[in-house]
Amino acid sequence: MPFPDLRPVDDLAPAAWLVDSVDTFGPTVGTMLPAGFAAHARVLHRPDDGLPDETSARSWAEVAQRHGTVVHPEVQWTALTGGRVDSPHDPTDPESPTDEPTCATLDRLTLPLLARVLAEHTTTPERCHTALWEGFGSSPWSWRDRPTWRLPGRTHWLFAPVPVVDVPALSVELQVRGAEEDLRRHGELRTLVIGGPGNDDPVARAEASQRWVAWLRESGDVQSPTWWWPEDRAWVVHSEIDHDSTLVAGSRDLVAALLDEPGIECLEVTARTSLLAGADRVNGDGPGEGPGEGPGEGPGEGSADG
Numbered sequence: 001m002p003f004p005d006l007r008p009v010d011d012l013a014p015a016a017w018l019v020d021s022v023d024t025f026g027p028t029v030g031t032m033l034p035a036g037f038a039a040h041a042r043v044l045h046r047p048d049d050g051l052p053d054e055t056s057a058r059s060w061a062e063v064a065q066r067h068g069t070v071v072h073p074e075v076q077w078t079a080l081t082g083g084r085v086d087s088p089h090d091p092t093d094p095e096s097p098t099d100e101p102t103c104a105t106l107d108r109l110t111l112p113l114l115a116r117v118l119a120e121h122t123t124t125p126e127r128c129h130t131a132l133w134e135g136f137g138s139s140p141w142s143w144r145d146r147p148t149w150r151l152p153g154r155t156h157w158l159f160a161p162v163p164v165v166d167v168p169a170l171s172v173e174l175q176v177r178g179a180e181e182d183l184r185r186h187g188e189l190r191t192l193v194i195g196g197p198g199n200d201d202p203v204a205r206a207e208a209s210q211r212w213v214a215w216l217r218e219s220g221d222v223q224s225p226t227w228w229w230p231e232d233r234a235w236v237v238h239s240e241i242d243h244d245s246t247l248v249a250g251s252r253d254l255v256a257a258l259l260d261e262p263g264i265e266c267l268e269v270t271a272r273t274s275l276l277a278g279a280d281r282v283n284g285d286g287p288g289e290g291p292g293e294g295p296g297e298g299p300g301e302g303s304a305d306g
Helices: 013-021 060-067 077-082 110-119 164-186 196-200 202-219 252-260
Strands: 039-044 128-133 149-151 154-162 227-230 236-238 245-250 266-269
Touching: 013 128, 013 149, 013 154, 013 227, 039 252, 060 077, 110 164, 110 245, 110 252, 128 164, 154 164, 164 202, 245 252, 252 266
Parallel strands: none
Antiparallel strands: 039 245, 039 266, 128 154, 128 227, 149 154, 227 236, 236 245
């Protein structure tokens, strides 16, 4: 098993710079990342959760084409897929697409691509610090008494450094370790619900739990770190738990490399870019506004300002 000793560490000193730098819990990029970086990028989480099939959209751009909307720095999923009164997407229609990006984590396809690019833009690629929000129900119960560090609105665990390119493998463990611990301790997943009378059958529950845990590991399902950064602090990544995109702060060369990576759907943003649910006025988060109408950071206005 990779990372056999995985658990939150006692020494929280590596996170002190974030505690000192992030002193506000707000809706803009500048309040969700530490200051002092030359450029910022917003990585959009794939609508198919990294599990492409024949019906799910693989990108926000594909969804925008489907609905006649626009991908731009302040784009919001609800506006992209039906925030306008004349949108062809009707959330109450059973034929409407069900694909939707996951909040709080990158997907299993985007994550390794991002890690590869990030590893090329640090002098310390072998030492990447990672932190996870302590509120995920999927985390092992045995971690509950481990030391935490706090930012406004959020409390986190810190883990021992790993190579940047190993963050995707670590993310599989962050997703599956809690379920595996639950299965070992109780013989089943206490949160698992199976249909029919089997939900009250201990044997059926145990077998279903074993299948589910095996699938989690075999499928490579991930919970990416909430925060990660290299020892030299050349960049920092933040997946806010309520957002369906991940923010990256770093050099202009790094952001340019991310924009050039075809497998990563991302946008250059500024510290002023808002990620509020109602921020997308380009696609008309308010009634009657269509693409290009209303204020906001439209296409081409996302250059970083440090």
